[in-house]
Amino acid sequence: MDADEDLADEFDENSDYVTFDMAGERYAFPMRRVQEIIRMPAVVKVPLGPPSLEGLANLRGRVLPVVSLRRCCAMDQTGHDETTRVIVVDGGVPLGFVVDRVSSVISIDPQQVEPADSVQATVRSDVLVGVIKSGGGEMTTVLDVDSLIGSQFSRLSEKRTGRDTATGAKISAEQDADIELDDTLELVSFAVEGQEYALPIDQVQEIVQAPESVSHVPNAGSRVLGVIDLRGRLLPVVSMRHVFGLPVTPLQPQNRIVVVSIDGGVVGVVMDTVREVLRVPHQLVAPLPSVVAGDGRATEVESVCRLEDGKRLVSVLSVNRMFDSPEVRNEIAEYRQEDEPEMADDQGSADDGRGDEELFVVFRLDDEEYAVDVDTVQEIIRVPEALIRVPKSFDFVEGLVNLRGTVLPVVDLRTRLGLARSERDERQRIVVLIIGGVRTGFIVDSVAEVARVGRNVLEPAPELSAEQARVVSRVANLPEQQRMLLLVQVDQLLAAEQAGQAAELCEALVDEALAAV
Structure with missing residues (x-):
């Protein structure tokens, strides 16, 4: 009796419903739980999630978990088409349920509702609230949003805990590794004309894929290829081939741009390919022999790593030596935005140089x-x-x-x-x-x-x-x-x-x- 009274109160409070179809049958959600209805978005699949999870989508800058309502209700799966919709509900955080088709929004009289003591075999009864009867013998089954979420995604309703513990464990692990890291050199290796080189990772801000082309500036010098847009900033780009005095080739999909710091600003360096991230013990790193240290291109190299018992030699470059020519530095500076030095100074004040x-x-x-x-x-x-x-x-x-x-x-x-x-x-x-x-x-x-x-x-x-x-x-x-x-x-x-x-x-x-x- 008490359960029936609670059910009646629920339907009195929620007279508006969003109705939708699945597998030829009609269902409904209380309107007050529905935030919006959208078309099926592109999703990113997430490992280790519940079987009903289709993936994560971007909803105006927010991460939206998208789940198959058919899977939640143990129904056979079907492909998505033009009529497929995602009903975004409030489940503590926004959650999208994929349905075959959205029908309409209806208002009902509480007298039209009966408790769902038994329903069709295709739907689990523990996710139902009741059944709406209408003229002509048609029925609309009302699904319980909270039961659906709880049956598949109980973590959404749990209080977020353990983050501090996990963070502390991570910090502890990093501290334990500090002793080993002090005795290693961290490098990013890349190839130019078939030869392998590397830069210390603390001199590398990031690595991005080369675009199809760069924007050339009229009447500019020949040392800088041009500029690209990097998240709203103009990034001057040079070719490592040009630095080494090699023929500069058109940009290819395998090319990467290594962004490095120079004179309080940044510059992108085009590499043929980026190969690996290396941590090399210092005993395997030797200074460049003095007999070649001052000879032409060798001045960009400050040391050599002997890997694989000396069968693999990696030349470690110095950013400062790569751009030690005043002409090159002046030309790069002409491409920078006026506000970039100020921003670089702000970044430099951060302990790790990464800012925000x-x-x-x-x-x-x-x-x-x-x-x-x-x-x-x-x-x-x-x-x-x-x-x-x-x-x-x-x-x-x-x-x-x-x-x-x-x-x-x-x-x-x-x-x-x-x-x-x-x-x-x-x-x-x-x-x-x-x-x-x-x-x-x-x-x-x-x-x-x-x-x-x-x-x-x-x-x-x-x-x-x-x-x-x-x-x-x-x-x-x-x-x-x-x-x-x-x-x-x-x-x-x-x-x-x-x-x-x-x-x-x-x-x-x-x-x-x-x-x-």
Whole structure:
């Protein structure tokens, strides 16, 4: 009796309803819970979420989780078409339900409503409020918004907790790694005319894909290619080929622009390709021999890294030496906006030089873009032709690889995030991270760029499942670029026991190798 009275009060309070169709049947939501109705947007798929989650969409600058109402109600799936709509409801945060077709908005008399004691077998009764009867024997089933959300997305209604703990764990892990990082040189390597060079990562602000063309300025000098728009700022662009005295070639899709600081401003340098992020022990880095230090092009090189037992030499460049010519510096300065030096001074006052921005390594998995804080990345390497298989290990562990004398466990990040495996190809890379004190490699489909993202576009990811909320903690919403980056919490990629087992496995293999010697 009390339940019936509560139901009557609910319908008295909500006489207006939005009706919609699914699988040939008619349903309704209370109008007061509906924020708006939109067409099916483009969505970014999120790993580790509930099965009903279609993805995240951008709704006027806000992140909108979009879910299939058919899946929530255990109905057969169907493709989207011109009549497909998304009903955005208030579920603590905005949440969009995909429906086949929106019908109308109706006003009802409470006498037309009966409790939903039993309904058609295609719909679960625990997500129903009641049934609206109309003339001609037609019925409209009213769905319970809160029950739908609770059955699939209970995290949305829970109080956000544990963020401080997670942040503290991240800081602690970074502090533990500081000792090791002090003894390494962090580099971004790239290729020019088939030769490999590198720049210290603290001299690199970000790496972006080269546009199809740059805007040339009339009567300008020949050293600067032109300018491009970088998030509302004019960025002067030079070619590394020109710096090295090589023929300058037209821009290609594989070209990247490395943005570096110079004289209180910034300049973009076009590279043939960007290869890897490296962390090289200082003992493998040697100054350039004095016999060649003053000879022409060699002046841009300040040191050489000896990798792979000396088979691979990487020349480390100095930004200041690259642009030590007064003519080049003056020409670059002519391209800068008048307000740029003032802004650069403001950035320089920040402790890390990043101001109100964060720096991320962006990579791709299954056509979606993910990102990790650049400070958590040890290096990025190619996937070797063969990995040492590990029996009775986790499903997502691909094997082991020898990284400059250190045993490195390698994880297939697709499998770890519940995505389908893919065939190995040349674009795949291993992103090396430290988790629980263990250096671990994660195979990704490709590494896209090092991106500088304003903190104003970073927001917490919708908490759609417990594991997803731990692993994909934040979202970088970039509507102007029509992009959404899923920011991965590195210390959550492996559970403590998994990281511990990886460490034990590596130690065991090292002991076996020493015993064999």
